[in-house]
Every structure is written in structure tokens, then in C-alpha cells.
Amino acid sequence: MTDRLKLVTWNINSVRLRMPIVEHLIDEIAPDVICLQETKCPDANFPENAFRKAGYEHMAINGQKGYHGVATLSRRPLTNTEKRDFCNVGDSRHVAVDVPFNGSSLRLHNFYVPAGGDEPNREVNPKFGHKLDFMSEMHDWLQGEETDRPAVLVGDLNVAPYEHDVWSHKQLLKVVSHTPVETELFESVREKGGWLDAMRQFTPLEEKLYTWWSYRAKDWSKADKGRRLDHVWVSGPLAPHVKGTTVMREARGWEKPSDHAPVIAVFEA
Template sequence: MSDQLKLVTWNINSVRLRMPIVEQLIEDVAPDVICLQETKCPDANFPEKAFRAAGYEHMAIHGQKGYHGVATLSKRPLENIEKRDFCNVGDSRHVAADVPFNGMALRVHNFYVPAGGDEPDREINPKFAHKLDFMAEMKAWLQGPETGKPAVLVGDLNVAPYEHDVWSHKQLLKVVSHTPVETELFEDVRKTGGWLDVMRQFTPMEEKLYTWWSYRAKDWSKADKGRRLDHVWVSAPLGPHIKGTEVLREARGWEKPSDHAPVIAVFEA
């Protein structure tokens, strides 16, 4: 008997504020696993009751008051939960757990990579230095044993690596999230670990692909000045099981939206 697993990753920009649209997502998409970033919520105040009522009994939560925060919610059991403190600064930016899929333990990494501030210079901008150091630690860790097993890495990784992952490659080359120092390190993290960028497997490189649109635009959809900041990577052993990805663009237009759209990934055995 075949197994199918539907996973959604979404920077929700405050889970308590946007719980109504999370519930809309659950109703419309019915994912098995939901990976949220920027929950902005200490663990004690996380809306567990609402998720349990929606069928998500299993939770791996790593939050803090007002900032950052990641949470993985699942209809399937979660085991071997891990919360890694990157750069030893106490930020809640990662949680991992094993999810049963086709008789195996699928490792799910949920990340919220630092945005990096406004100035792409580590010498004058500590936030940018933190972002680069964070990714360097990802590279050192997420290879070898971590990628020799079925694994998926998702989240708001805050880098738009390719030319058509941004609305204007030339205009954004000096803008944080698309600078060469970031995109080259980002690709180094991915390739060193043998991770596959599955969103680009299903959307050709020459096509525009966005997951984030700024709140600043009066009409975000018409202006369409987006960036692909949210990603789905899989390890080589999981590669044959990825059946599709989709950006739920319409969610960016829901009531009181996040500035990110959810990304859906479907796995089949």
C-alpha cells in the first residue's frame, strides 16, 4: 500500500495573530505536516488547543517572546525532536523531528534563517555577519550522516539564490537576500550536503518563482515584486519520493495575511 505525505512550510509572521488563516489553510489544503516560522510566541502561549482541534496532536515547538520561533505540527507522531541553537545566541530558529513515512523515519528540519538587516557588509552590520555565520554552521552540520537518510529541509531561509527568484536580478544584486556573498554561500550549503532544490525541479529556472511579497506595495499582486525566500530541500534518498511542489500564492491575499505564501510539498512512496 502506497503512502502519501503532504507538507506545508509557511512563515506565518505571528501564529496567534494569524491563526484564522492557518485554519483556512488547513481546511483548503489538509496537510499532514505544517512547518511554521516566525511564530513570535513563547512555548507556553502557543495555540496548541486550536491545532489539536484541527487534528494536529503532535507538536515540536521552539519559540520565544516576540521574535523568531519555529513550530512543526503533525497528524503523525513526531520522534527524536531536536532544537539546535545556531551561533549560540539563544534564538529559536530551528526544530527537527522524525515523521513516519512509508515505513521509514523521515527527518524534517524546520528553519528560520536570519534576515540579515539592511546593509550587506559584515564589518558594519552585525545582523549580516550573523546570517553568514548561521549559514556556515548549517553547511558544517547538514551533510554526511544528516543527508545520508531520508530528510527534508524547509523554511524561510531568507535567500533568493537564482536570477528568476527575484523580480529584478540587476536591481537586487546589492540588496540583502540576493547579494552574491549570500547566494554563493547558500548554494555551497545546499550542494555540500547533497540537498536537492525540489521547487526548481518542478518550476524551470527561466520562470519567475516567488514566495514573498512586501507589505509596502499598495497592490502586491499587480506590482509582483516578489522573492523566493522559502525553500524545500530534500536529501538524495528522499528525492525519488517528491511528487510536486506548489506556492499557494492566493494565501498572500487572504485577510490579515503574512507577507509570505505557504509552500506545499507532496511526497509519495
């Protein structure tokens, strides 16, 4: 008997404000698991009832008032919830759970990596230093025991690592999210843990691939000045089970949208 798991990751930019388009997403693709970032609400105010009504009885929420926040919602039971406080600053930027899959389970990490501010210099911009420190902690942790098992890491990782993950490699080399210091550290995190970039398994490196378009553009779709900030990584043991990834670009054009599009990943065993 085949086990098929459909997962979606989405920086929602306020879950309460955008619950209507989350419900639209559920109606459109009926995912088994939803990973949200930038939920922007404390756990007590999370719209649990709306998710339960939609069939998502199982939740792992790590939120805070007005900022950050991650949440994993599931039709399948969730166990072994872990919330890691990166850099010991009290931000809600990570939650991990075990999800039943293929007669056993997979470890699912849901991340919201700091954006890093505007100036790519930690001496004058502490936010950029925080981002690099956060990724360094990811590098030291997300290996060995964490990746020797079936595992998937998703979320808004706020780095566009490759040339065609941004609309202009040349123009964005000094722009936070695509600077060499970020992209090199990002790749070292992925490679050290033996993680596979699942999205680029299905879209060749020479093809443009974006998940985020700024609100500032008058016509975001026509301008198409995007970046790939949202990612799906899988561990070696899970890699054979990834059957596809898709960016739901059309969701960026829904009413009162997030500036990120959802990314879908499908696993089969």
C-alpha cells in the first residue's frame, strides 16, 4: 500500500489576517501538513478552531506577539515536538515534530530564519550578525543524528543561494539574502548535514525559480523581480521518496496576499 504525503510551506505574514487565503489554499490542494512562518501571534490567539474545522486536528505552534512565529498543522498525529531557541534571544523561529510516514515517521523542521536587515555588515547592522549567527547554529546542529533519519526541513530561510534564485544575480550580490557571505554559509549548512535541495531536483539550476515578490512592485507578476527565499530540504534517507515540488505562484495574486508563495512538496513510499 502506497503512502502519499503532501506538505506545504508558506510564509503567511500574519495568520489571522490571512486566514481566508489559507482556507483557499486548503480547498485548492488539500495538503496533509501545513507549515506556516511569520504567523505574528501568540499561541493563545492562534486560530486553532479554524484549522480544526478544516480537518487539521494536530498542531505544533511556536508564536509570539506581533513578530516571527511558526506553526505546523497536520491531519496526521504529531509527536516529539521541539522548539529550539536559536541564539538565546527568545524569538519563535523553529518548531520540529515527527510525522507518521511509510509505516514509521519523518522528522519535520519548520524554520523562519532572520531576514537580516538592509545592510550586509554585522559591524553596523546587528540584525545581519544575528542572521549569520543563527545559520551558524543551524550548521552545528542539523547534522549527524538529525539527518541520519528520514527528515525534511522547510520554511522561509531568507537566503536565495543560486544565481537563478534571484531576478538579477549581478544587481543583488550586495543585497541581503544573496550576498556571498550568506549564500556560502547557507550552502555549508545544507552540505554539512547532507541535506538535498529538493526544489532544485525538479527545476534545473539554469532556470529561474522564485517564491517571494516584493509588495513594492506596482505589478509584481509583470516586473517578476523575485527571489527564492523558501526552501524544502530532505535528508539522504528521505530523498528517494520526494516525488515533486511546486511553487504556487498564483497564490501571490490572491486577495490580500502574502508576499511569499506557498511551496508544495509531495512524498511517496
